[in-house]
Amino acid sequence: MELKMTEGRPLTLISRFTLPILLGFIFQQFYNMVDTVIVGRYIGPGALAAVGSTGTIMFMIIGIANGLSTGYTVLTSQRYGAEDREGTRRAFVNSILLALISTALITGIAIFTMKPLLRLMNTPEDIFADASAYIITICAGSLALILYNLLAASLRAIGNSRTPLYFLIFSAFLNIVLDLVFILGLHLGTMGAALATDVSQGVSAILCIVYIYRHVEVLRPKKGDWHLDSGSTLNQLNIGIPMALQFGITASGTMVMQASINIYGSVAVGGFTAASKVINLMTAGMPSIGQAMAAYAGQNYGKGDLKRVHEGTKAAMLLAVVYSLVTAILTVALLPVIIRLFFDAQTDLAAYMPYARIYTYESAIFYLPLTMIFIYRNTMQGCGYGKTALTLGFMELISRLICAAVSMRLGSYAVAVAGDAAAWLLTGLFSFGLYLAIRSKWPERLGRGEIV
Numbered sequence: 001m002e003l004k005m006t007e008g009r010p011l012t013l014i015s016r017f018t019l020p021i022l023l024g025f026i027f028q029q030f031y032n033m034v035d036t037v038i039v040g041r042y043i044g045p046g047a048l049a050a051v052g053s054t055g056t057i058m059f060m061i062i063g064i065a066n067g068l069s070t071g072y073t074v075l076t077s078q079r080y081g082a083e084d085r086e087g088t089r090r091a092f093v094n095s096i097l098l099a100l101i102s103t104a105l106i107t108g109i110a111i112f113t114m115k116p117l118l119r120l121m122n123t124p125e126d127i128f129a130d131a132s133a134y135i136i137t138i139c140a141g142s143l144a145l146i147l148y149n150l151l152a153a154s155l156r157a158i159g160n161s162r163t164p165l166y167f168l169i170f171s172a173f174l175n176i177v178l179d180l181v182f183i184l185g186l187h188l189g190t191m192g193a194a195l196a197t198d199v200s201q202g203v204s205a206i207l208c209i210v211y212i213y214r215h216v217e218v219l220r221p222k223k224g225d226w227h228l229d230s231g232s233t234l235n236q237l238n239i240g241i242p243m244a245l246q247f248g249i250t251a252s253g254t255m256v257m258q259a260s261i262n263i264y265g266s267v268a269v270g271g272f273t274a275a276s277k278v279i280n281l282m283t284a285g286m287p288s289i290g291q292a293m294a295a296y297a298g299q300n301y302g303k304g305d306l307k308r309v310h311e312g313t314k315a316a317m318l319l320a321v322v323y324s325l326v327t328a329i330l331t332v333a334l335l336p337v338i339i340r341l342f343f344d345a346q347t348d349l350a351a352y353m354p355y356a357r358i359y360t361y362e363s364a365i366f367y368l369p370l371t372m373i374f375i376y377r378n379t380m381q382g383c384g385y386g387k388t389a390l391t392l393g394f395m396e397l398i399s400r401l402i403c404a405a406v407s408m409r410l411g412s413y414a415v416a417v418a419g420d421a422a423a424w425l426l427t428g429l430f431s432f433g434l435y436l437a438i439r440s441k442w443p444e445r446l447g448r449g450e451i452v
Contacts, residue, residue, distance in 0.1 A: 006081055006303045010296070011315035018285070018292040018319070020161040024152075025284035027165075027172040036277055038179045039193050040342040043130075047190050049266040049273060050130035057117065057135055059254055061110065061142065063247025067389070068102055069095075069149040070294055071240025074382060075232060077157035077298030080218070088218050092154050093225040094232040098240070099150045103143045110139035121255055122262040124269070134190035141198025148201050151208035156295050158218060167207045175200035243381060246389030250423075253400030257419040260404040264355075264413050271355025272417060274342040278335055279363055282327040283370065289316050289323070290374030297382030310439065313379050320371035328364040335360050359417040366421045369428025376431040385438055395430050399423035 039047045072095035079087040114136050123131055148171075152164035175196050182192030212219050261272055293316050300308045339356055343349060373392065380388045400419035407416035 006299050006305065006308070010308065010312045011318065014289070014292050014296055014312060014315050015319065017156075017159070017161050017295065018288050020165040021156070021291050022285045022288040024161075024165040024168045025288050026281065027169050034176050034179065036273070037341050038183055039190060040274075043183065043189055046127050046266060047130050049124070049270040050127035050190055051134055051193065051273070054118070054131050054135040054138075057114070057251070057255065058138065060248060060251030061106075061138065062145065063251055064106060064244045065142070065146045065149045066153075067243035067245075067247040068099065068146065068240045069153040070291070070378075070381065071243040072098055072150060072236045073153040073157040074239050074294070074298050074384060075235050076154055076219075077295055077382065078302035078384070080158045081299030081302030085218050088158070089221065090225055090229060091232055091236070092219045093221045094229050095150060095154065095236060096221075097226070097228050098233065098236055099146055100143075102244075103146045106146070107139060107142045110142065111136060114139060117255075121259040124262060124266050127266055127269075130190040134194045137191045137194035138197065141194070141201065144198055144202035144205055148205040148208065151205060151212065153291075154219060155208070155212070155216070156291060157298065158216070159295065159299070160216070161292070161295075163211055164208065167204045167211075170207070171200040171204040174203060238387075239381065239384060242387045243389045246377075246393035249390065249393035250396045253397035253419065253423065256404045257400045257416065260407045260416040260419075261413070263408070264416075267351050268355045268413060271352035272359055274339045274352065275335065275356035275359045277342070278338050279331060279360065281338075282331045283367065285323045285327070286320075286367075286371045286374045289319055289371065290378035292316070293375055294378040294382040297379045301383040306439075309379065309383065313375060313435070316375045316379075317372070320368060320375060324367035324371050328367045331360060331364045355413065358414050359420075362414070362418050362421045363424075366424045366428075370424040372428035373424065373431050376435040380435060380438055383438075388434055388438065391434065392427050392431055395427040396423040399426050 036051060039051050073092075075091040076088055076095065079091050115132050118128060118132055118135070148167075152168075155161070155164050178196035178199055179193055182188045182196050186192060188195065262269055293312060296312045297309050300306075300312065335356065336353070339353070340349065343352070377389055377392055399422040403415055403419035403422050407413070407419075
């Protein structure tokens, strides 16, 4: 099921590779939505707001996991594109060892800093206990999250985007069952929802390990591979750490944005949370195209085919225009229907809808520049330019900081939630300019032999 992306029509390859990733993201968003629906309906609107108030922290944790995983596997993709099978396998093993070390650091820091962070974010007192129980449990399961993301990214790096999808679908249904068991059966509240997520991610990681050992010879570790290689380590850290930091910086901006939203109370947080779940579902294709471009660019850059890399970005942008337009229309049209799923029949939706509509309308207009961020950032990362992610992360941070500061001064919820739209617009345009600037330096870099 490996796909060589160095041959064939770029648009066809990218579309074919994106589809399984898109379905995976949809299922991931789907079971995240189910988490929220079950919490909102069976625990209460307060619990819904509690889980929603940790959304930006979740974004940071997942983002760091994805950043490290994608960064660590760029070398795997490049060596696979260069047809270096032994180098591919050793890069994969090295990425696992780095991921385990990273997990230990992330988990320890996250657990001990979570409650002070929630206080700093102005989390309403009536939802603080539920919020802290949820996010601390998520942090405790970071190993499952990071390991699954790494193994899935490694399979995608060699052109296999279908197998991670199958395991994710299984995980999604398992998560729903465990939600019902932990929340309705064992009455564990928001902690039960987080525990269900941890366990289902862990099962997916185990399935990936079994599959790789049985069916993926190019990645299957050998006994003598289990040690850190200095050259590979420096390469992977040089890409992985900036990508993880980029997500951390971006998440810092979203946390400031969440803090400015929290000021308006748990009803505003609840409306924003429900709308954000709808938007996350509709925009699932954007990181999917980005991940496809990371694998595509990595393989072709590893082969030294620069022209083909650029042809891929043009094909991806064609997909982006169509996808962004269609999903923007669907987001606005379906919001009143989907949002009802998050609340029980006794909840007065009229109180929540204004907050949900404002955020939805402001965001949907800027779906295209959001897609541009994923396409150009992942393309540059696939070519080994991991540090560019930091620049883009700072752009997003500054945009959200400005909106949060203006919101707090004016007392405007609309300005507070405009932080996402502003960040997407400015960073999307800047990512395109940065890509053009870096593209001009590729021949010189390859001339020095800096391919892998």
